[in-house]
Amino acid sequence: MTEAGPLQWQSGGGWLVLSGGGRWEAGEAGDIDAAALxxxxxxxxxxVLLTAGASTASGEALVDYLxxxxxxxxxxxxxxxxxxxxxxxxxxxxxQAGLIYIADGPDIxxxxxxxxxxxxxxxxxxxxxxxxxxxxxxxxxMALGAWVSGGDxxxxxxxxxxxxxxxxxxxxxxxxxxxxxxLAAHPxxxxxxxxxxxAVALGPEGQVRTMGSDQIxxxxxxxxxx
Numbered sequence: 001m002t003e004a005g006p007l008q009w010q011s012g013g014g015w016l017v018l019s020g021g022g023r024w025e026a027g028e029a030g031d032i033d034a035a036a037l038x039x040x041x042x043x044x045x046x047x048v049l050l051t052a053g054a055s056t057a058s059g060e061a062l063v064d065y066l067x068x069x070x071x072x073x074x075x076x077x078x079x080x081x082x083x084x085x086x087x088x089x090x091x092x093x094x095x096q097a098g099l100i101y102i103a104d105g106p107d108i109x110x111x112x113x114x115x116x117x118x119x120x121x122x123x124x125x126x127x128x129x130x131x132x133x134x135x136x137x138x139x140x141x142m143a144l145g146a147w148v149s150g151g152d153x154x155x156x157x158x159x160x161x162x163x164x165x166x167x168x169x170x171x172x173x174x175x176x177x178x179x180x181x182x183l184a185a186h187p188x189x190x191x192x193x194x195x196x197x198x199a200v201a202l203g204p205e206g207q208v209r210t211m212g213s214d215q216i217x218x219x220x221x222x223x224x225x226x
Contacts, residue, residue: 098127112143
């Protein structure tokens with residue numbers, strides 16, 4: 001594991017970029033998008049993962065946007081179900097990527113369930129190990145943490161950030177309360193609140209960089225005495 005203070009994340013040659021969200025169509029997080037592309041593995045394409053039910057047309061427009069920003073090329077990897085996560089072609093596309101962009105979407109829990117323990121997740125790990133970066137936007141940022149809120153109950157995330165629970169679109173007391181509620185059941189973790197149009201990037205040598213106009217918030221579980 002790579003560490004910076006209390007933060008711990010899976011070791012690899014690339015960056016992990018966690019965005020609180022922002023509509024790429026409106027240029028709301030263009031600086032963050034450009035920074036993430038700057039950490040991509042040179043000469044390799046961008047692989048885009050969409051949540052189940054997301055518009056393929058919108059996904060293709062996203063790929064075009066990333067190419068316009070400077071990606072050499074890009075493509076959607078159709079991992080929408082367990083079969084897609086086992087598909088050898090899909091795994092090859094992920095393993096060959098220089099940046100894996102996990103798009104925001106309403107059904108991120110389903111994507112986590114599809115990826116968890118799959119060959120597709122192994123391929124993502126292989127790409128990350130040799131230098132590809134992973135850029136998770138909005139709800140997708142939750143997926144990389146230890147736990148994901150799935151309604152009434154939390155379930156295991158993808159665990160690239162071993163001791164973190166991530167709250168995208170973090171906006172104050174209500175968001176902090178949600179995080180503390182989840183952390184109460186998992187006191188070995190801490191929460192990371194990432195506001196809309198802001199991001200935190202974790203580098204291969206323990207670098208931590210923040211982007212955007214709002215501060216990243218660390219939330220810890222309240223003790224019984226508190």
